Amino acid sequence: MPKAFDYVKRTKKILAVIFIVWLALVFIAPATLPSGSVDNLDGSAGNMDNMDVISEMNPLAAVMYILGDANCHQMASNSLYINGNEMPFCIRDTGIFIGLVIGSLISLLAAPRFKWIVLAVLILPILIDGGAQMVSDYVSFNQLRLVTGVLCGIGVTYFLGYLAESAVKK
Numbered sequence: 655m656p657k658a659f660d661y662v663k664r665t666k667k668i669l670a671v672i673f674i675v676w677l678a679l680v681f682i683a684p685a686t687l688p689s690g691s692v693d694n695l696d697g698s699a700g701n702m703d704n705m706d707v708i709s710e711m712n713p714l715a716a717v718m719y720i721l722g723d724a725n726c727h728q729m730a731s732n733s734l735y736i737n738g739n740e741m742p743f744c745i746r747d748t749g750i751f752i753g754l755v756i757g758s759l760i761s762l763l764a765a766p767r768f769k770w771i772v773l774a775v776l777i778l779p780i781l782i783d784g785g786a787q788m789v790s791d792y793v794s795f796n797q798l799r800l801v802t803g804v805l806c807g808i809g810v811t812y813f814l815g816y817l818a819e820s821a822v823k824k
Contacts, residue, residue, distance in 0.1 A: 662818045669814070670758035677751045683718035684739035687711060692719070692739040695728035704728070718742040732796060746784070746799040753807020760808070761815040768816035776809030
């Protein structure tokens with residue numbers, strides 16, 4: 655096997671480890687806090703809406719919740735709870751993180767042949783579901799948010815694997 659392909663395989667392994675650690679931290683953070691101490695973080699992505707709550711957290715949880723606060727709306731109704739605490743990211747974002755783990759493991763173990771139609775099938779559901787919510791009165795439900803997030807995460811790693819392998823082939 656050429657060195658370039660070894661590099662791609664090693665890079666995929668590193669990404670898989672990063673995604674697994676990230677997902678673990680997303681789930682661990684609320685478990686490290688007193689039960690029921692984090693709720694109703696409703697805000698908007700791109701704004702730091704919850705620093706008053708975050709400032710009382712342990713360092714690990716604070717980092718995760720700061721990242722969630724900066725990048726996610728954190729609507730309580732669209733979030734999972736662990737230890738009675740709202741998670742740092744909404745269910746759709748959590749689904750994306752789960753999908754990144756699943757997709758990176760698939761890419762490592764199977765290295766599926768890339769097809770644009772497969773990428774479209776993986777990415778379009780989140781675009782349709784999330785897009786419809788943005789432009790209409792449509793309200794999605796959490797199970798669909800989770801599924802579309804997982805599919806999107808798998809799609810992202812599917813595409814990243816394709817990019818890495820096609821860069822090596824050139």
